[in-house]
Amino acid sequence: MDIFYILDRTTLSILLPQILYWGLIVVAVQQKRYYPWPAQRAITAIGQESNQLCIETSDAVLTKPAGALTTVTTSQAVRSELLTYVLCSASGSGIFVWCNSHLLWPSYMPPTDLHVMIPTLTNMFISLLLTLPILWCRQLALFSKATKDDVIVIVFSSQFILGISILTGAIMLTLPIIQILSIGLGVSVESARVMRDVLRIFISVSGIPSGTAGLALISTGAMVQWRKNRTAVNFLHSVDVTALDSKSDDELHYLIEVALKRGKIDAADRISTHLLRRVENSTAIDARD
Numbered sequence: 001m002d003i004f005y006i007l008d009r010t011t012l013s014i015l016l017p018q019i020l021y022w023g024l025i026v027v028a029v030q031q032k033r034y035y036p037w038p039a040q041r042a043i044t045a046i047g048q049e050s051n052q053l054c055i056e057t058s059d060a061v062l063t064k065p066a067g068a069l070t071t072v073t074t075s076q077a078v079r080s081e082l083l084t085y086v087l088c089s090a091s092g093s094g095i096f097v098w099c100n101s102h103l104l105w106p107s108y109m110p111p112t113d114l115h116v117m118i119p120t121l122t123n124m125f126i127s128l129l130l131t132l133p134i135l136w137c138r139q140l141a142l143f144s145k146a147t148k149d150d151v152i153v154i155v156f157s158s159q160f161i162l163g164i165s166i167l168t169g170a171i172m173l174t175l176p177i178i179q180i181l182s183i184g185l186g187v188s189v190e191s192a193r194v195m196r197d198v199l200r201i202f203i204s205v206s207g208i209p210s211g212t213a214g215l216a217l218i219s220t221g222a223m224v225q226w227r228k229n230r231t232a233v234n235f236l237h238s239v240d241v242t243a244l245d246s247k248s249d250d251e252l253h254y255l256i257e258v259a260l261k262r263g264k265i266d267a268a269d270r271i272s273t274h275l276l277r278r279v280e281n282s283t284a285i286d287a288r289d
Contacts (some may be wrong), residue, residue, distance in 0.1 A: 014203045036163030037077035038146035084138045089174045092131035099123035158216040165213035172206045232258040244274045
């Protein structure tokens with residue numbers, strides 16, 4: 001089949017704005033270094049005990065005991081994302097073929113009017129909707145393994161929304177293309193016309209996940225601040241003195257600030273005392289040197 005039959009002027013005119021928008025998203029992701037996967041890099045922090053790990057995330061730099069967090073490297077996260085994309089694309093394509101054979105009218109019927117276009121488009125949307133649970137489950141598993149956060153926290157994080165949006169947009173473009181490529185294996189030319197129209201519609205609808213990805217990138221600062229504040233509030237509920245040793249001076253100052261705003265005077269006093277003792281010990285060590 002001639003590629004220009006599919007990528008004609010109408011299709012390209014619809015596709016070009018989406019290509020430019022996704023290109024801008026890729027540039028923004030690279031500039032912000034806010035990637036759509038929860039990759040972490042564990043290094044031993046300078047001046048800390050060997051049983052402490054300085055975990056660099058896209059949200060903040062957290063200090064946690066070694067073994068308390070399962071580290072997911074960038075290569076592992078990328079491989080997981082690619083596997084998710086391939087699995088969802090294959091599953092969605094299989095679901096679409098099944099729908100065409102059993103649920104609604106098959107797409108290879110002569111496309112005399114919308115009586116074929118509408119069920120074919122419906123089948124494609126059904127295949128997409130049934131594929132999304134697979135995508136969400138795999139993404140939740142990846143983020144849960146890396147961050148150890150609650151499901152609610154993960155789902156509403158901008159990084160999770162960014163990853164889901166990018167994969168959803170890619171799958172929306174892949175599903176019609178897979179069916180169009182199968183036309184070269186013997187499917188009727190009439191089906192090419194139907195699937196080309198489905199591809200055009202899906203290219204247009206892919207503006208929804210691309211817009212969601214853009215909003216996720218814009219809201220990264222607010223989400224990071226919300227996550228930082230939530231972590232501080234959860235810590236203040238216990239104020240474990242032994243855990244204060246693993247906090248940096250900046251983290252302790254922020255905890256004091258949050259405690260004062262929330263009226264937790266006792267917690268703020270205990271953290272201030274711990275910070276003061278740390279400063280005194282540091283001054284004493286410098287004096288001996």
